[in-house]
Amino acid sequence: MDLLNEKFLKLGVENAPGQETLQNTTEIKQHEEKLSGTPVDFSHGDVDAFQPIPGTLDVFISGVHLGAKQAYTEYRGSKIIREDAAQKLANFTGATINADRNIIITPGTQGALFLAMGSAVARGDKVAIVAPDYFANRKLVEFFDGEAVPIQMDYFNATDCAGLDLNQLEAAFKAGAKLFLFSNPNNPTGVMYSQAEICGIGELAQKYGATVIADELYSRQIFEGRTYTHLCTQNLIDPEKLITITGPSKTESLSGYRLGVAFGSGTIIDRMEKLQAIVSLRAGGYSQAVMQSWFAEPDGWMAQRIAEHQAIRDDLLTKLRSVEGVKVRTTEAGSYLFPSIPALDITIKEFVKILRLQADVTVTPGTEFGSQFTSSFRINFSQDHQAAAAAIDRLIKVMNQHRK
Amino acid sequence: MDLLNEKFLKLGVENAPGQETLQNTTEIKQHEEKLSGTPVDFSHGDVDAFQPIPGTLDVFISGVHLGAKQAYTEYRGSKIIREDAAQKLANFTGATINADRNIIITPGTQGALFLAMGSAVARGDKVAIVAPDYFANRKLVEFFDGEAVPIQMDYFNATDCAGLDLNQLEAAFKAGAKLFLFSNPNNPTGVMYSQAEICGIGELAQKYGATVIADELYSRQIFEGRTYTHLCTQNLIDPEKLITITGPSKTESLSGYRLGVAFGSGTIIDRMEKLQAIVSLRAGGYSQAVMQSWFAEPDGWMAQRIAEHQAIRDDLLTKLRSVEGVKVRTTEAGSYLFPSIPALDITIKEFVKILRLQADVTVTPGTEFGSQFTSSFRINFSQDHQAAAAAIDRLIKVMNQHRK
Numbered sequence: 001m002d003l004l005n006e007k008f009l010k011l012g013v014e015n016a017p018g019q020e021t022l023q024n025t026t027e028i029k030q031h032e033e034k035l036s037g038t039p040v041d042f043s044h045g046d047v048d049a050f051q052p053i054p055g056t057l058d059v060f061i062s063g064v065h066l067g068a069k070q071a072y073t074e075y076r077g078s079k080i081i082r083e084d085a086a087q088k089l090a091n092f093t094g095a096t097i098n099a100d101r102n103i104i105i106t107p108g109t110q111g112a113l114f115l116a117m118g119s120a121v122a123r124g125d126k127v128a129i130v131a132p133d134y135f136a137n138r139k140l141v142e143f144f145d146g147e148a149v150p151i152q153m154d155y156f157n158a159t160d161c162a163g164l165d166l167n168q169l170e171a172a173f174k175a176g177a178k179l180f181l182f183s184n185p186n187n188p189t190g191v192m193y194s195q196a197e198i199c200g201i202g203e204l205a206q207k208y209g210a211t212v213i214a215d216e217l218y219s220r221q222i223f224e225g226r227t228y229t230h231l232c233t234q235n236l237i238d239p240e241k242l243i244t245i246t247g248p249s250k251t252e253s254l255s256g257y258r259l260g261v262a263f264g265s266g267t268i269i270d271r272m273e274k275l276q277a278i279v280s281l282r283a284g285g286y287s288q289a290v291m292q293s294w295f296a297e298p299d300g301w302m303a304q305r306i307a308e309h310q311a312i313r314d315d316l317l318t319k320l321r322s323v324e325g326v327k328v329r330t331t332e333a334g335s336y337l338f339p340s341i342p343a344l345d346i347t348i349k350e351f352v353k354i355l356r357l358q359a360d361v362t363v364t365p366g367t368e369f370g371s372q373f374t375s376s377f378r379i380n381f382s383q384d385h386q387a388a389a390a391a392i393d394r395l396i397k398v399m400n401q402h403r404k
Numbered sequence: 405m406d407l408l409n410e411k412f413l414k415l416g417v418e419n420a421p422g423q424e425t426l427q428n429t430t431e432i433k434q435h436e437e438k439l440s441g442t443p444v445d446f447s448h449g450d451v452d453a454f455q456p457i458p459g460t461l462d463v464f465i466s467g468v469h470l471g472a473k474q475a476y477t478e479y480r481g482s483k484i485i486r487e488d489a490a491q492k493l494a495n496f497t498g499a500t501i502n503a504d505r506n507i508i509i510t511p512g513t514q515g516a517l518f519l520a521m522g523s524a525v526a527r528g529d530k531v532a533i534v535a536p537d538y539f540a541n542r543k544l545v546e547f548f549d550g551e552a553v554p555i556q557m558d559y560f561n562a563t564d565c566a567g568l569d570l571n572q573l574e575a576a577f578k579a580g581a582k583l584f585l586f587s588n589p590n591n592p593t594g595v596m597y598s599q600a601e602i603c604g605i606g607e608l609a610q611k612y613g614a615t616v617i618a619d620e621l622y623s624r625q626i627f628e629g630r631t632y633t634h635l636c637t638q639n640l641i642d643p644e645k646l647i648t649i650t651g652p653s654k655t656e657s658l659s660g661y662r663l664g665v666a667f668g669s670g671t672i673i674d675r676m677e678k679l680q681a682i683v684s685l686r687a688g689g690y691s692q693a694v695m696q697s698w699f700a701e702p703d704g705w706m707a708q709r710i711a712e713h714q715a716i717r718d719d720l721l722t723k724l725r726s727v728e729g730v731k732v733r734t735t736e737a738g739s740y741l742f743p744s745i746p747a748l749d750i751t752i753k754e755f756v757k758i759l760r761l762q763a764d765v766t767v768t769p770g771t772e773f774g775s776q777f778t779s780s781f782r783i784n785f786s787q788d789h790q791a792a793a794a795a796i797d798r799l800i801k802v803m804n805q806h807r808k
Contacts, residue, residue: 002526003526003527004523004524004525004526004675007526008523008674008675008678008679011675011678011679011681011682012678013479013677013678013681016479016681018476018477018478018479018685019478019479019681021478044476046472047471047472047475047476048471048472057465057468060464060468061461061465063660064461064464064660067451067452067455068450068451068452070660071451071659071660072422072448072451072659072660073422074422074423074425075417075420075422075423106684107511107662107684107688108684108685110682110683110684110685111683111684113682114682114683114684119408119412120408121408122406122407122408122411123407123527123549136681136682139681139682140682143679143682145527255475255476255689256467256468256474256475256476256688256689256690257688257690258511258662258684258685258686258687258688258689258691270412271408271412271415273417274412274415274416274417275412275415275547277415277417277420277423277540277543278415278514278517278518278540278543278544278547279514279515279518279683279684280510280511280512280514280515280518280662280683280684281422281512281514281662282662283662284511284660284661284662284688284691285659285660285662286660286661287662287688287691
C-alpha cells in the first residue's frame with residue numbers, strides 16, 4: 001500500500017473549496033475580537049443569492065414522471081438529451097457536434113474532467129497545466145501517475161490577454177508533453193485567453209501532435225467589452241485531439257443537479273463512456289432531464305445575471321484596490337477574483353482559517369491553485385451583493401491586523 | 405498512448421447491461437420470424453413495474469427548497485444525511501457506524517465501488533474476485549492496473565451456501581492478494597453466502613491481513629426461508645480493513661437518483677473522499693436528500709415487494725426448468741437469475757443479439773461476469789410479472805431454434 005499512501009497524501013482535501021469544516025483549527029489562537037456580520041462562503045457561488053434557472057425543478061419532475069426510460073439511460077446519457085445539448089452547444093460555440101459520437105453527459109463538469117483525464121493520461125505521461133489553474137488539475141495528473149509540467153500565466157502584467165507563456169508551452173511539447181489542460185476563463189483569476197493566445201495553443205498542439213482539454217465552464221458569463229474565443233472553432237487542431245468541457249453548474253446555478261458535458265473527439269468520448277461505466281454508470285438519470293432548461297433561460301435572464309455579477313465585481317475591486325499592497329486583476333468572465341496580498345505574519349493557510357473563525361468569511365488559499373501562490377486567495381463573488389461587500393470589509397480588517 | 409489503448413480495449417461496454425443499443429448487429433441474419441410481445445429489458449429492473457418508494461420525489465423537492473446548503477455538501481455527503489444513514493444502517497446490520505468518520509455518500513453504488521477500489525488497489529496488486537461476480541469488478545481491477553485472481557464459486561453444486569472455494573481464497577492470500585472483493589447476495593446468481601462462508605472469508609482475511617470490500621447492494625430483498633449474514637458484524641476482521649457497500653438503487657427502485665453508500669474503515673473512507681473530490685465532487689446534492697426515504701418505507705411495502713418478486717421468480721424458474729438442458733439455481737436474494745443453457749449453434753453474444761432483434765428480449769451474456777460463462781445469461785426479473793413470463797417463453801423459443 002506504499003504507492004497508494006504516497007498518492008493519497010498528495011490528494012489532500014482539507015483546504016479544498018467546500019471542505020473547510022474538516023480543517024484542524026485547534027492551533028489557532030484568536031487574539032482579536034470576533035467581527036460580526038452575515039457569514040459569507042466565498043469558496044463557491046451562493047445558489048440562494050443567484051437561484052437556478054426558473055422552471056428547472058419542473059423539468060426535473062417531468063423527468064421523474066418519464067420513469068424507467070429516464071432513470072436508465074445509456075452511459076453517455078439519454079439520446080434525446082444528447083441531441084438537445086449537442087444542438088445548443090453547436091449554436092453557442094459554432095462547432096459541429098454529432099450527438100451519437102461526439103458528446104457525453106457526466107456527473108458535473110468535475111466528472112467530465114476526471115473521465116477526460118483518465119482517457120488521455122497514461123502512467124509517466126507529461127501533462128502541461130497552467131499555473132495558476134483549477135485546483136483539481138494537478139491532482140488529476142498525480143492520480144493518473146502523470147507528471148505535471150507547469151506553464152506560467154503572467155496574469156498581472158499581461159494586457160488584453162491571459163498572459164500564458166507560449167514559449168514554455170512549446171518547450172513542454174518539445175520535451176514530450178502530449179496533453180495540455182487549461183480552463184478558459186481561467187479559474188482562479190477570471191481572465192480570458194485572447195484569440196491570439198487560443199490560436200497559439202491550437203497551432204502548437206497541432207505542430208507537436210498534442211491533445212488539448214479545454215475547460216470552458218464559465219464561458220457564458222462574459223463581462224462588458226470582452227470577447228470569448230472557443231478553441232474548438234478555430235480549425236487549428238485535429239478534431240480527434242480536442243475535448244471541450246462545460247456544463248450548467250456555475251453561471252446557471254444548477255450545481256445541485258450534478259451535470260456536466262464533454263464534446264469533441266469521438267475516440268476520447270468513447271473511452272470516457274467506458275470509464276464512466278465503472279466510475280458511476282451515468283449522470284443521474286432524472287437530473288439529465290434538467291439539461292433541457294440550459295440555454296433555454298427566459299429572455300433577459302442571462303443578461304441581468306451578468307450585469308448583477310459585474311456590479312458585485314466592481315464594488316469588491318474598489319474595496320480591495322483601496323488597500324495598500326493588494327493587487328488584483330479585473331475578472332473578465334466568470335465569478336472569481338484572485339487577489340495577491342501584502343506580507344503577513346502568518347501563512348496563507350493560517351490566514352484562511354483565522355478569517356473563517358474570526359470573521360465568518362470563507363476563502364480558498366492560493367496554494368490550492370499552484371504551490372507558489374502563497375500570498376493569494378480565491379473568492380467566488382456570486383453572492384448576495386451587500387453581504388459580499390461587508391465580508392470583504394471584514395477580510396481587509398483581518399488582513400491589516402496581520403500585516404508584517 | 406499504447407498503455408491506454410490496451411487498457412481501454414479491455415473496458416468494452418457494448419455487452420454491458422443497458423448498453424445494448426451500441427451493439428453491432430449488422431452481422432446478424434434473421435432466419436426466423438419475429439416473435440411479438442411486450443419488449444422486456446431484463447438487463448436491469450423496471451422502475452415502472454416496481455416504482456420508487458412512495459413520497460421520494462417530495463423528499464427530493466424539499467431538498468431543492470433547502471437551497472445552497474443541500475446543493476453544496478461536504479464531499480462525503482451532507483452531515484445530516486450521513487447521520488441519518490449511519491443510524492439506519494447501524495439498525496439494519498448491527499454494526500457501529502460513526503457518521504463523521506465511517507460513512508460516505510456516493511453517486512450510486514457503482515461510485516462507491518470505484519472509489520473503494522481506487523483507494524485500495526495499487527499498481528500490480530493481486531486482487532481476489534469471485535467467478536462469477538458483478539461485471540465491473542474485473543474491469544476495476546484492470547483499470548487500476550491490478551491483477552485479478554479468480555476464486556471459483558460452485559453455485560450449482562453447493563447446498564445451503566454459495567459454494568465459494570475457500571481453499572482457493574486462502575491460496576490467493578498466500579500468493580500475496582491483499583484485497584478480496586465480493587457481492588453478497590451474489591450478482592449474477594442471486595445466491596447468498598452462508599454464515600460459515602462469511603466467517604471463513606473473515607477469518608482468512610484477518611489471518612493474512614487482507615482488506616475486504618463487501619458489496620451488499622441487494623441485502624434487503626431476502627426470499628422466504630433464507631438468512632443473511634453481514635460480514636461487518638462478525639467481529640472477525642480488523643474494522644480498518646473492511647468496507648461495506650450498499651445503497652437504495654435496486655430493491656427500492658431509486659436508481660434514477662444515483663445514490664450509494666460505503667461504510668467501515670475510516671482510513672479507506674478518508675481516501676474515498678479525497679478521490680471523490682477529483683472524480684465527481686459529491687453525490688448530487690439534491691439527490692442526497694432522497695436518502696431520507698430509505699429504510700422509511702410505508703409499513704408492509706418491503707414485504708409486499710419481496711413477495712411479488714418471489715412470485716415472479718417462481719414462475720420463471722418453472723418455465724426455465726421445463727426446458728431440457730437448462731440449469732438454474734433458485735435466487736435467494738435480489739432479482740437475478742443466471743441460467744446455463746444447452747449447447748447452441750451460435751455464441752452466447754450472438755444469442756443475446758438475436759434474442760433482442762427477434763423477440764424484443766434483452767438479457768446480459770454470462771461472459772460479462774467471467775470469461776468462462778459462455779453458456780449462461782443473466783436476467784433481472786424485477787419486471788412486470790406477465791410481460792416477464794411471456795418474454796421468457798419467447799426466449800425459450802429462440803433458444804430451441806438454435807439448439808445444436
